[in-house]
Amino acid sequence: MKLKKTLLAALGLAFAASAAHAQITVGVTVSATGPAASLGIPERNTVALMPQEIAGQRINYIILDDASDTSSAVKNIRKLVSEDRVDVVLGSTTTPNSLAMIDVAAETRTPMISWAASSRIVEPVDDKKRWVFKTPQNDAQMATAIVEHMTNNNVRTVGFIGFADAYGEGWFEQFKAIAEARGIRIVANERFNRTDTSVTGQVLKMISARPDAMFIAGSGTPAALPQKALKERGFTGKIYQTHGVANNDFLRVCGRDCEGTFLPAGPVLVAGQLPDSNPVKASALTYINAYEAVHGKGSVSTFGAHAWDSGVLLQAAIPVALKTAQPGTAEFRAALRDALENVKEAPAAHGIFSMSPTDHLGLDQRARVMVQIQNGAWKLVQ
Amino acid sequence: MDLQIALILGQDGITNGSIYALLALALVLVFAVTRVIFIPQGEFVAYGALTLAMMENGNVPGTIWLLILAGIAVTVLDGIAALRAGQVRRLGAIAGINLIYPLALLGVLSALPLGDLALPLQVLATLLIVVPLGPMMYRLVYQPIAEAPVLILLIVSVAAHVAMVGLGLLFFGAEGYRTPPFSEARFEVGPMMITGQTIWVVLSSLVLIVALALFFGRTLYGKALRATAINRTGARLMGISPALAGKLTFFLAALIGVLSGVLISPITTIYYDTGFLIGLKGFVGAIIGGLASYPIAAAGALLVGVLEAFSSFWASAYKEVIVFTLIIPVLLWRSLKSHHLEEEE
Numbered sequence: 001m002k003l004k005k006t007l008l009a010a011l012g013l014a015f016a017a018s019a020a021h022a023q024i025t026v027g028v029t030v031s032a033t034g035p036a037a038s039l040g041i042p043e044r045n046t047v048a049l050m051p052q053e054i055a056g057q058r059i060n061y062i063i064l065d066d067a068s069d070t071s072s073a074v075k076n077i078r079k080l081v082s083e084d085r086v087d088v089v090l091g092s093t094t095t096p097n098s099l100a101m102i103d104v105a106a107e108t109r110t111p112m113i114s115w116a117a118s119s120r121i122v123e124p125v126d127d128k129k130r131w132v133f134k135t136p137q138n139d140a141q142m143a144t145a146i147v148e149h150m151t152n153n154n155v156r157t158v159g160f161i162g163f164a165d166a167y168g169e170g171w172f173e174q175f176k177a178i179a180e181a182r183g184i185r186i187v188a189n190e191r192f193n194r195t196d197t198s199v200t201g202q203v204l205k206m207i208s209a210r211p212d213a214m215f216i217a218g219s220g221t222p223a224a225l226p227q228k229a230l231k232e233r234g235f236t237g238k239i240y241q242t243h244g245v246a247n248n249d250f251l252r253v254c255g256r257d258c259e260g261t262f263l264p265a266g267p268v269l270v271a272g273q274l275p276d277s278n279p280v281k282a283s284a285l286t287y288i289n290a291y292e293a294v295h296g297k298g299s300v301s302t303f304g305a306h307a308w309d310s311g312v313l314l315q316a317a318i319p320v321a322l323k324t325a326q327p328g329t330a331e332f333r334a335a336l337r338d339a340l341e342n343v344k345e346a347p348a349a350h351g352i353f354s355m356s357p358t359d360h361l362g363l364d365q366r367a368r369v370m371v372q373i374q375n376g377a378w379k380l381v382q
Numbered sequence: 383m384d385l386q387i388a389l390i391l392g393q394d395g396i397t398n399g400s401i402y403a404l405l406a407l408a409l410v411l412v413f414a415v416t417r418v419i420f421i422p423q424g425e426f427v428a429y430g431a432l433t434l435a436m437m438e439n440g441n442v443p444g445t446i447w448l449l450i451l452a453g454i455a456v457t458v459l460d461g462i463a464a465l466r467a468g469q470v471r472r473l474g475a476i477a478g479i480n481l482i483y484p485l486a487l488l489g490v491l492s493a494l495p496l497g498d499l500a501l502p503l504q505v506l507a508t509l510l511i512v513v514p515l516g517p518m519m520y521r522l523v524y525q526p527i528a529e530a531p532v533l534i535l536l537i538v539s540v541a542a543h544v545a546m547v548g549l550g551l552l553f554f555g556a557e558g559y560r561t562p563p564f565s566e567a568r569f570e571v572g573p574m575m576i577t578g579q580t581i582w583v584v585l586s587s588l589v590l591i592v593a594l595a596l597f598f599g600r601t602l603y604g605k606a607l608r609a610t611a612i613n614r615t616g617a618r619l620m621g622i623s624p625a626l627a628g629k630l631t632f633f634l635a636a637l638i639g640v641l642s643g644v645l646i647s648p649i650t651t652i653y654y655d656t657g658f659l660i661g662l663k664g665f666v667g668a669i670i671g672g673l674a675s676y677p678i679a680a681a682g683a684l685l686v687g688v689l690e691a692f693s694s695f696w697a698s699a700y701k702e703v704i705v706f707t708l709i710i711p712v713l714l715w716r717s718l719k720s721h722h723l724e725e726e727e
Contacts, residue, residue, distance in 0.1 A: 193702060
């Protein structure tokens with residue numbers, strides 16, 4: 001028994017040693033199946049496009065699917081750090097999954113870059129979260145953009161409908177705080193489920209409150225349902241959506257009922273329409289061209305771009321970390337974490353990243369634009 | 383809440399309720415004949431709707447490949463069984479239904495400009511592709527364990543459901559689809575607006591229910607199914623093959639599921655995993671009917687639809703809670719009232 005253990009340990013050491021010199025190992029856990037699959041699939045596709053070599057080191061990606069399930073995400077990160085001895089973990093797609101992974105990342109002192117939106121993943125930066133970074137914009141940033149647009153357009157009252165889960169609840173909290181500070185009243189507050197076949201009840205109640213505008217906080221194609229119902233019941237005011245709907249399937253499902261809808265989004269959604277002076281334009285187009293070259297025109301989504309941005313961060317941080325330690329060691333992981341925290345002015349698909357010890361997202365106002373749906377396409381609002 | 387809102391909600395509830403009612407009937411039927419609690423019922427709804435959507439986009443739906451694969455598996459199983467029994471002549475029929483039919487269908491579908499076909503033809507093609515999966519599923523999944531206890535059949539149902547959801551993701555992708563309505567007509571009746579699709583849903587459900595009633599009341603096969611449901615062993619002694627009864631039941635269940643999917647997909651966006659929740663609401667209706675009574679199950683499902691519509695108006699965040707909590711008082715009432723003997727274990 002003891003012999004066996006010693007042998008195994010020796011084998012493990014030998015393997016680790018050989019791995020250490022060969023390459024940098026990046027572990028990925030992504031929700032490529034299950035409810036978040038429409039976000040996870042473009043992210044998984046994007047990993048294949050990420051740099052294969054950084055600073056002369058070959059990058060080895062190990063991709064695991066967590067099926068949008070929290071316990072699978074934790075199992076995946078455990079496997080990645082203990083068996084594959086990864087230098088950094090990317091993912092997962094959803095906020096609950098990412099939050100659950102933080103403990104493992106902190107315990108094993110492995111840097112982790114999440115692709116989920118909630119600010120709670122990286123704020124406040126404490127003993128655990130100092131190992132965690134994320135690439136998607138905070139909901140608060142996006143909510144501010146919406147409220148700004150509302151105040152500029154004389155919207156005084158808003159009807160809110162959101163997913164009956166953490167997404168809708170989170171958005172309601174963020175939106176309510178910012179909107180009420182600017183004197184906008186929320187006159188209706190409703191919930192619906194991703195799988196609902198009808199939202200007539202909620203919509204009738206919202207319309208009977210007679211708000212100036214409606215705000216729908218849902219992600220992906222399910223967010224089209226309340227919008228279609230609102231139009232069907234004759235609502236003519238402004239309708240706002242979140243950046244969670246920013247993919248082409250939403251346009252396809254919602255069709256002409258979504259004409260005129262406003263939403264905040266990462267600049268990558270309308271990269272081609274940005275003025276050349278915009279610092280994000282070039283880096284966003286790089287991603288779009290890389291993705292569409294493989295998956296066809298119009299296939300790109302903003303969710304995949306969040307994954308791409310984690311690759312941009314690695315590209316900026318790995319050369320710095322390599323100066324102090326060898327990949328595959330705890331020192332390298334610590335060095336990589338420090339390097340990530342010091343990334344400054346890195347142009348990516350969704351904005352310009354400038355991290356700091358208190359800000360592990362690093363995006364500013366350049367990371368969001370207001371977009372309107374016009375003639376079945378995304379149009380930049382100037 | 384005024385009369386107009388109540389009328390709109392009622393209309394909404396009855397539309398959804400009719401779909402739930404169809405599914406509830408299918409669930410009761412499957413349980414009565416085969417003792418299977420048919421969790422994958424909802425998947426047939428999603429498969430039907432999404433197969434239709436795929437064709438509308440001009441693609442050959444992935445479900446045809448599933449049909450071909452299942453057909454091959456059934457041919458092998460049935461072929462071996464026929465050879466062992468020395469019935470070489472049956473091989474032709476087995477291969478014809480399970481092997482040649484799906485391949486011929488694939489040939490026809492690949493040749494046709496699917497996206498440009500008229501809607502009724504697309505619906506017909508959807509039925510031709512997805513409905514045969516029902517009996518094949520019975521042959522592959524349930525027939526080998528037909529005598530197993532209800533609990534094992536239930537667990538197998540869960541497995542079949544999970545497998546079908548996974549395959550759905552593979553075939554249709556993660557995004558949802560909507561199909562165009564059968565009719566764009568709108569009617570003003572007093573204070574409410576009734577859409578053509580609503581009328582289609584309610585009328586089709588009624589027609590299907592009447593057709594099912596006639597089938598069970600008037601035809602030999604229908605009576606055979608009823609006999610099996612009442613007493614399996616007795617029916618077998620009278621020469622009714624349980625395998626045939628099972629396949630016929632699953633054929634009907636798949637037919638009802640696919641039709642429900644085709645009817646509901648213009649009203650709402652359907653995803654590869656939407657079917658489960660729709661099926662579950664039908665199941666609540668079936669439970670109200672004690673998994674035995676067709677009229678009570680249908681009425682229960684309508685009640686679920688209406689309750690859902692009204693609770694989404696009053697307390698949208700708790701809508702599902704309210705709908706599924708309905709099961710508890712029903713079960714309580716049923717268990718207090720029932721005095722039948724345990725039939726198993």
